[in-house]
Amino acid sequence: MNAIEVRDLHKTYYGFLRRSKIEALKGVSVSVKQGEIFGLLGPNGAGKTTLIKILLGIAFADRGKALLLGRDSRDPRARLHVGYLPEDHQLPEYLKAWRALDFLAKLYGMHKRRSRVEELLQLVGIAERRNSKVKEFSKGMRQRLGIAQALLNNPKVLILDEPTANLDPLGRKDVKDLLLHLKDQGTTVFISSHVLTEIERVCDRVAILHKGQLLTEGTVDELTREKSLEDVFVELIRGAESLETV
Ligand SMILES: Nc1ncnc2c1ncn2[C@@H]1O[C@H](COP(=O)(O)OP(=O)(O)O)[C@@H](O)[C@H]1O
Numbered sequence: 001m002n003a004i005e006v007r008d009l010h011k012t013y014y015g016f017l018r019r020s021k022i023e024a025l026k027g028v029s030v031s032v033k034q035g036e037i038f039g040l041l042g043p044n045g046a047g048k049t050t051l052i053k054i055l056l057g058i059a060f061a062d063r064g065k066a067l068l069l070g071r072d073s074r075d076p077r078a079r080l081h082v083g084y085l086p087e088d089h090q091l092p093e094y095l096k097a098w099r100a101l102d103f104l105a106k107l108y109g110m111h112k113r114r115s116r117v118e119e120l121l122q123l124v125g126i127a128e129r130r131n132s133k134v135k136e137f138s139k140g141m142r143q144r145l146g147i148a149q150a151l152l153n154n155p156k157v158l159i160l161d162e163p164t165a166n167l168d169p170l171g172r173k174d175v176k177d178l179l180l181h182l183k184d185q186g187t188t189v190f191i192s193s194h195v196l197t198e199i200e201r202v203c204d205r206v207a208i209l210h211k212g213q214l215l216t217e218g219t220v221d222e223l224t225r226e227k228s229l230e231d232v233f234v235e236l237i238r239g240a241e242s243l244e245t246v
C-alpha cells in the first residue's frame, strides 16, 4: 500500500457567479511510497497547496481520487495517521516552546502530554530551549517547533507545505537534517516547495507541477543525470510556457 495515492485529480475554482474560473489541478496523478521523502515542486500558483488541501480533506476535488494510507481522503479516519504543517503557519509568540506544544496536546485531548512534548522537543533538537518564548526563536527554530506540532499525533505521513520558503541557509539546514532524521525513523514525508536546490538533497523522488499539470516525475538521481534539478525545472517550465503562447 502506498502512503499517498493521487489519481487524475481535477479542481477548478470559480469566481463570483461563475464569471471566472481557475483550473488549479488538471488531472494530476502522484504516488508516494511508505518511508519516502517526496517533493512536490512548482512555482507559485502551480496548485501545490490545492493538492495538499484535497489530500487532507480540507478541499474537495471535482474529479479523481486521493488516498492516504489506502483510505479515501474524504474519510476522516484517513487523517488519523497524518501530520500537517500549513504554509505560513503561526505559533503563539508569548508561550514558551514546551507550553506551545503542551497547549495543542491539550486541545487534542492527549494523555501523557508532558512526556510526549519532551520527546518531541528532543526529536526536533530544541529541548535545551524548551523554556524560551516562541518570539525569541529564529525562523529555523520556529519551523522545527512547527514540525514538532505536526508530529504530536505520531503520524505515519507528514505533510509539509513550503516548510523552507522563508528560511535562511541555516534554517533550511535545520529543516533538512530533521527531515532526514524522520525518514530514518520510518516516517513518510510529503513536502511542497518552490525552493529547489534545498530539496534536491533530501528527496527520494520529486514531481514538478506547473499550472495544474505534472511536467515530470522521478527519482532525483534520474532527473539530475545530465543537469541540475534547477536546470530541469526551468527548462520544463519555459518549455510549457512557450507551448502556451504558440
Ligand atoms: N480558494 C481559492 N479560490 C480561488 N482560487 C484559488 C483558491 N486557492 C487557490 N486558488 C488559485 O488556484 C491556483 C493554484 O493555487 P495554489 O494551490 O495555492 O498553488 P501553489 O500552492 O502551488 O502556489 C492559483 O492560481 C490560485 O490563485
Ligand SMILES: [Mg+2]
Residues within 6 Å of the ligand: 048, 049, 050, 087, 161, 162
Ligand atoms: Mg502554496
